[in-house]
Amino acid sequence: MDSLQLLLDGFATALTPVNLLYALAGVTLGTLVGVLPGIGPAMTVALLLPITFNVPPASAFIMFAGIYYGGMYGGSTTSILLNTPGESSSMITALEGNKMARRGRAAQALATAAIGSFVAGTIATGLLVVAAPVVVDFAISFGPEDYFALAVLAFTAVSSVLSRSVVRGLASLGFGLVIGLIGIDEQTGQARLTLGIPQLLGGIEVVVVAVGLFALGEALYVASRLRHGEPEIIPVGRAFMGRSDWSRSWRPWLRGTALGFPFGALPGGGAEIPTFLSYSVEKRLARGAAREEYGRGAIEGVAGPEAANNASAAGTLVPLLTLGLPTSATAAILLAAFQQYGLQPGPQLFDHNPALVWGMIASLFLGNAMLLVLNLPLAPLWAKVLHVPRPYLYAGIVLFAALGVYALNASWIDLVVLYILGLLGFAMRRFGLPIAPAVIGMILGPMAEIQLRRALAIGAGDATVLVRSPIAAAILAVAFLVLFIPLVRALTRPGRAAG
C-alpha cells in the first residue's frame, strides 16, 4: 500500500536522534504546560509556538505533534486531581475522574486515562493514516467554491455547536473575521482597517490573537475573580490499575475511540460532543458494580470520555492536513504554525512535502508511546505542578505570552495589540462568548475571502457559481442547517430549556 510506504518513510524521518529529541521535548513541554490549571490544549500550543521559530519545519512539526498530544494528556491529569470544570474537552473526565480520586482511586483514574488515551490515540492515528489519502484523493478536484463552502460550514458549525446561544457564537466569529481583515489585501495591495498604523499593514499575527484571547484574557479574567484559598488537590502515587479495572476499561476505550474520531473530523465537532456522548453511552451500558458506582466515580466514565477526547484530537488532523480546514481552536493554531513556514495544508501538501506530513504523523505514534511512559510512573511529579501558587502561575503565563508576542517582530505595538485582545478575551469569558469561533474566523476568514473572490472571478461575477458544484451546494446547505442545531436541541428538551 502506498500510504504504508509513505508512513514508513515518515518513521525514518521521525526516528532520527535529533527528531526523537524534538518529539520528547514536545511531549514533555506539552504535558507540563497542559497540566497547569487554566491552560487548555489550545493555549498550550499557542504559548509554545515561539519555541519553534528557528527550528527546521520537519522537526518543528514533530515537536508540535508532541505538544498537541502532550497537552491533551496533561489536561486529563488536571481534571482528575483538581476537578476542573473549565476546560471543555476534559470537563467530562472530571465528573467521574475526580470522584474516583476522592474515593482513593486516583491512581486507577489516571491509569485508565493515560492508557485509554494511548489506545485511542494509536487507533485514531492509524485511522488518520487510512483516511487522509482518501480525503486527499477526493479533495484534489475541489474548486474554490468548494473550499469557500467548507469555510462557511466551519464558521457556522463552530459558532452554533460550541455556544449555548448562536448569536454569541456568531458574535465571537465576527470578532475573528474583523481581526482577519486588518492589513494589506493580498490581491490588490490596498490597506484595510489599519487606522494608519504602519505596523498593522502586515495584519495581526495569529499568535498575537491566540495568546491574547487565551492567555492574557484568562489572566485578566482570573484577576477579576481569583478564587482565594488553597485549591484541593488529591495526592497520588504511581498510576496503575488492577485486573478488574482493565476488564472494565477496554470496551469504553474502544467505544470512545469510535465516537471521538469521526466527531473530531467534523467541523464544529471538536472534543465536547464525543466526550459527552461517550459519557452517556457508558452510563447507559453500565451494569452491576459500574451502575452503582456511576455518579460516584465509575472507571468507565473516565475511560470512555478520555479515549474519545484523544481520538477526536487525531480526527481533527484529518480535515486540517487534507483540506487546510481547522475544526477546533487548537487546529487553527496548528494551521497558523504551518503558515508560519509558508506551508498551506491541503491536498498539495501531501504531494509537495510528503516527508514533513508523514514524519509528523509517524511522530504522533511515537509521541503517544512516549506519553504513556511519561505519564504512568511520573504522575506524582505532574501532580506537584498543580501546587504552583496561583499568583506565580498567572504572572508566568503573562510573561511567556509577552515573550512569544514580542519575539515575533520585536515591536511594542504588538504588545499593546496583545493587551487589547486580552481585554476582548476577558469580556468574552465574562459574558459567555466562546473563544474558538474567533480564532477560527481570524485564521480561516482571509482564506475564505481568497476562495470566494477566486470562485466569483471564474464565474465572471455570476454568484450562482458558488452553488454550481453539487459538493459546494450540499456543504452550504448543511452550513445553513447547522445554525438550527441549538434550536432543535432546545425544542427537543422542553423540560430543561424552560426554567
Place this chain on the structure above:
Amino acid sequence: MSSSHEAPRSPREPEGAAGGSAVPDASGTAPRPAAPDSARWGWRRPELVLALTVLGLGVFVIVGTADVTAAGSALGLGPRFFPLLVGSAMVLIGVFYVIDVLRGGHGDPEEAEDVDASAPADWKTVALVSVIFLAFAGLVDLLGWIIAGALLFFGLAVALGAGHRLRAGAVAIILSTSSYLAFVKGLGVTLPAGLLSGVI
C-alpha cells in the same frame, strides 16, 4: 450566515442545562451568580456594552473600508466586497445580540479552575494588572527583557496576591534571566538586552 432565526431563543437556559457545550448536570452544582434583575435592567447591564461593540464594529468595518476602492480586476471583486459582507453580518448579529440582551438573555461567565464565578468582580486588580502590563510594553525596549520581564512578573505576582515578596522577586529574576538565556542563546530568538546590553 443569517442569525435571524436564533435570536429569540438564545436567552437564559438555566445553569447546567446542557446547551452548546453539552455538559451533564453533575457539574452544575457550582453556584453561579444569579442575575435576578437582568430582565428589568436590560439597559444598564454591562453585557450591553459588548453587544453594542459588535454592532459598532460592524459599522466601523463598513465605514472604515470606504476609502478602499477600485483596483479590483474587471472580473473579480474588489478588496471591499468581503469587508462589506463581514461588516453587514456584524451589524445584523449585533442587532440581534442587543435585542437578546435587552430581553434579558445573558451568557454564563466561563468557569475555570481558579475562578470564583460567584465573587464580585475585582476591578482594582484588573486595573493594576493592566497598568503593569502596559508599563512593561512601554519600557521593554529601554530596560531590556531581563529587567522589564522581572518587573512584569514581580508586579503581577504581587498584584495577584503573592504574599512572600522576596521569594516573588527571586522567582521573577530567575524566570526572566533564564528565559532570556534560553531563547536568545539557545533558540536564536531576538530579545532586547536594554540596560544590560554590555553585561550579558
